[in-house]
Amino acid sequence: GGPSSFLNGSGAVGGSLNMITxxxxxxxxxxxxxxxxxxxxxxxxxxxxxxxxxxxxxxxxxxxxxxxxxxxxxxxxxxxxxxxxxxxxxxxxxxDQLSHTLAIEYLEEKEDSPYWGTPVLQPAVGTLHIDKHNRFNNYNVEDGRYEQRTRWLRSITDYRIDDSNQLRNTFYHYNGQRDYRNLEVYRYNPGNTAIARSGGYRQRHDQEVNGNRVELTHQGQLFGLASDWAFGVDYNRNQQTAYPLSKGAFDSIDPNGFQPDHFLDIPGMDAPRAKGRSTNTNTTAGFVENRTRLTDQLSLVTALRYDHIDFDVVDHVTRAKLNRRWDAFTGRLGLVYDLTSNISLYTQYSTSAEPPGGSLTGASISQVGDFDLSTGRQVEVGSKFDFLDGRGSATAAAYRIVRKNISVPSSTVPNTTEQAGQQTSTGIELAASFKVTPKLLAAGNFSWVNAEYDEFNETIGGVVYSRKGKTPVNIPDRVANLWLTYDLAPGWQVGADARYVSSVYANTANTQWVPSYTVYGLSMTHDLDQHVQLSARLRNLTDEVYARFIHQTNTQYYLGEPRSLEVAVQWRY
Structure with missing residues (x-):
C-alpha cells in the first residue's frame, strides 16, 4: 500500500508490503x-x-x-x-533503448491438519491462559487441509526515450486457487474438562487479476529547479468466486486423549461444491509524483492519485446482485531537509482510499450495500542520521494515522466483517545500530503506539455496544528488538538477540488480554571461504510459551514456535 502507486502499490497509509522477487x-x-x-x-x-x-x-x-x-x-x-x-x-x-523482461512464477502449497489455535481456559475473562500440558494438541480433524496454487506472470517493457525520459509498460496476470477443509472452533466447558468442537468450514477461492500499468519518468527542471516526475495509468480487473460451506457444533472431546475423526464425519459436509458469491472489482487509476529540489538541502515531494472503482457482487444462492462505484483522490505532500551530510529531517502528510474489506474482500451484498469507502490520512515527522564518525546510525519517527469506515472482524460471526466508523493510531518508532568496538555490533529498535476506536458501535446478540476508546485486537502498544554480533576471529561470528512484545487485547470490549512475552536467540556463522557460509541458529532459547496471535471470534491462542535449532549452508558463486 501507499499513495505513491508507482513505488509501493496503492491504497493504504501506515505501511507497505513490498514483495520483491x-x-x-x-x-x-x-x-x-x-x-x-x-x-x-x-x-x-x-x-x-x-x-x-x-x-x-x-x-x-x-x-x-x-x-x-x-x-x-x-x-x-x-x-x-x-x-x-x-x-x-x-x-x-x-x-540500446529497448529492453523486455518476461517473468513467470508458480507456487504450490499443501498443509495437512492445519493448526487453528489452542482454546483458552475458562473463565475467559482478564488474562487468558491455556493448558500448557496440551500445548501441542491439534483439535482439527485428521484430514483437515489447506491448499493453494498460484501463478504470476509479468511482461515488462522498458524504453529509454533519451537520458531524461524513460517509459515502462507492465502487463500482469495472477491466478490463484485456495482450498480450505477444516474444523476450526474449539472451546472448553466451564469445568475445563472437555472441549466442544465446532466451525466445520469448507471453502474454495478462485481468483484472477489482470492489469496493465504504464509509467513515464522524466528528469528535468521546474522554474529553474531540478525536478523529477513520474506519470502513470493503471487498469486492473480482480475477479473472485467463493464456494463456501459451513456448519456449527460437531462433538465434545477429552483434551487428554481423543480421536480427531474425519472431515466427512461432520454432518452436511459431503454436499456438492456450489458457488456462494462472486465479486468483480475494476479499478482505473491515474497518478503523478514529483520531487523538486527547492535548495541544495531542501526537497519537496508531492504525489496525487485518482481511482475509479467499480465493484460488483453476485449472490449465487439468492440470485441477488449489487453494483457500487467509488471515486477517490489521494495524495502525499512531504519535505526532506538535509541538515548536514549525516543528518536528514522529513515530514509527510498522506491520504488513502480502498474498497470495503480491501482487495481480497469476500464481502456479502448486505455488507457492500451498507459499507462506505475506507479512507485514511497520516501525518509523520522523522529523522535519519549518522553519528560518531559513522560508527552509529539511527532513525526516529512520530506519526498519527486516522482511518475511517474500516472493516474489522466480527466478534460473533466467523469469517465476516463489520465496519468501524473511525480508528486513530499515534506512535513513535526508533531504530539504531552502533559499532561498540571494531568487533562488537549492537542494533535495536523500539516502537510504541496508542491505537483506539473513535467511533465503533458493535452489535452482539441484538445489543449495541460502544467501543469508543477501546484498543483493537492483536495490537501491542510496545515492541522492542535487540541484536548483538561479535567477530570471534576472521570468518567466525556469534550473535544473540531478544524480542519483546507487550500484551494485546483479545476482544473489542478489552475484557480479555494475552500476556506479554520475551524470546531470546543465539546464532553462529562461519565462512568456509569467500563463497560458502555455514550457520546455526537457536530460536526461543528459554522455550517460552506465548501467543503470537489471538483469534478474536474463537478466542484461541496461535502458539509461537518452541525452542528449536536450525543449521544451514549457503553459497554464492
Whole structure:
C-alpha cells in the first residue's frame, strides 16, 4: 500500500508490503543457494541461476531460474506443510533503448491438519491462559487441509526515450486457487474438562487479476529547479468466486486423549461444491509524483492519485446482485531537509482510499450495500542520521494515522466483517545500530503506539455496544528488538538477540488480554571461504510459551514456535 502507486502499490497509509522477487539481471553469471535443516524436520532447499545467454553484437539475453522447496512436520501434532516455488525470467536487451523482461512464477502449497489455535481456559475473562500440558494438541480433524496454487506472470517493457525520459509498460496476470477443509472452533466447558468442537468450514477461492500499468519518468527542471516526475495509468480487473460451506457444533472431546475423526464425519459436509458469491472489482487509476529540489538541502515531494472503482457482487444462492462505484483522490505532500551530510529531517502528510474489506474482500451484498469507502490520512515527522564518525546510525519517527469506515472482524460471526466508523493510531518508532568496538555490533529498535476506536458501535446478540476508546485486537502498544554480533576471529561470528512484545487485547470490549512475552536467540556463522557460509541458529532459547496471535471470534491462542535449532549452508558463486 501507499499513495505513491508507482513505488509501493496503492491504497493504504501506515505501511507497505513490498514483495520483491529475483529477476534476470545483467550482472555476472551467478549460482547461489541455501540448504537448511531444523527441529520438527523443517527443511529448506533453494537454488538460483543467473546467466548471460549470448555475447557480442545485436540483442543480448539474460535468464534467471529459481527454485525453492520448504517442508515441516510442524511443532503442533499432525500439522505438516510443504510448499514449492518455481520462477523463471528472461531479460532481453533489444537495442540500446529497448529492453523486455518476461517473468513467470508458480507456487504450490499443501498443509495437512492445519493448526487453528489452542482454546483458552475458562473463565475467559482478564488474562487468558491455556493448558500448557496440551500445548501441542491439534483439535482439527485428521484430514483437515489447506491448499493453494498460484501463478504470476509479468511482461515488462522498458524504453529509454533519451537520458531524461524513460517509459515502462507492465502487463500482469495472477491466478490463484485456495482450498480450505477444516474444523476450526474449539472451546472448553466451564469445568475445563472437555472441549466442544465446532466451525466445520469448507471453502474454495478462485481468483484472477489482470492489469496493465504504464509509467513515464522524466528528469528535468521546474522554474529553474531540478525536478523529477513520474506519470502513470493503471487498469486492473480482480475477479473472485467463493464456494463456501459451513456448519456449527460437531462433538465434545477429552483434551487428554481423543480421536480427531474425519472431515466427512461432520454432518452436511459431503454436499456438492456450489458457488456462494462472486465479486468483480475494476479499478482505473491515474497518478503523478514529483520531487523538486527547492535548495541544495531542501526537497519537496508531492504525489496525487485518482481511482475509479467499480465493484460488483453476485449472490449465487439468492440470485441477488449489487453494483457500487467509488471515486477517490489521494495524495502525499512531504519535505526532506538535509541538515548536514549525516543528518536528514522529513515530514509527510498522506491520504488513502480502498474498497470495503480491501482487495481480497469476500464481502456479502448486505455488507457492500451498507459499507462506505475506507479512507485514511497520516501525518509523520522523522529523522535519519549518522553519528560518531559513522560508527552509529539511527532513525526516529512520530506519526498519527486516522482511518475511517474500516472493516474489522466480527466478534460473533466467523469469517465476516463489520465496519468501524473511525480508528486513530499515534506512535513513535526508533531504530539504531552502533559499532561498540571494531568487533562488537549492537542494533535495536523500539516502537510504541496508542491505537483506539473513535467511533465503533458493535452489535452482539441484538445489543449495541460502544467501543469508543477501546484498543483493537492483536495490537501491542510496545515492541522492542535487540541484536548483538561479535567477530570471534576472521570468518567466525556469534550473535544473540531478544524480542519483546507487550500484551494485546483479545476482544473489542478489552475484557480479555494475552500476556506479554520475551524470546531470546543465539546464532553462529562461519565462512568456509569467500563463497560458502555455514550457520546455526537457536530460536526461543528459554522455550517460552506465548501467543503470537489471538483469534478474536474463537478466542484461541496461535502458539509461537518452541525452542528449536536450525543449521544451514549457503553459497554464492
Amino acid at each position: 529475483k529477476l534476470a539481471n545483467r550482472d555476472e553469471d551467478t549460482f547461489e543457494g541455501r540448504v537448511s535443516y531444523g527441529r520438527y524436520d523443517t527443511m529448506e532447499t533453494s537454488v538460483g541461476f543467473n546467466k548471460a545467454l549470448n555475447s557480442g553484437d545485436g540483442p543480448r539475453h539474460y535468464a534467471r531460474l529459481d527454485y525453492s522447496r520448504t517442508s515441516t512436520n510442524g511443532y503442533i501434532d499432525r500439522q505438516e506443510n510443504g510448499a514449492g516455488n518455481l520462477a523463471f525470467s528472461l531479460l532481453s536487451d533489444i537495442n
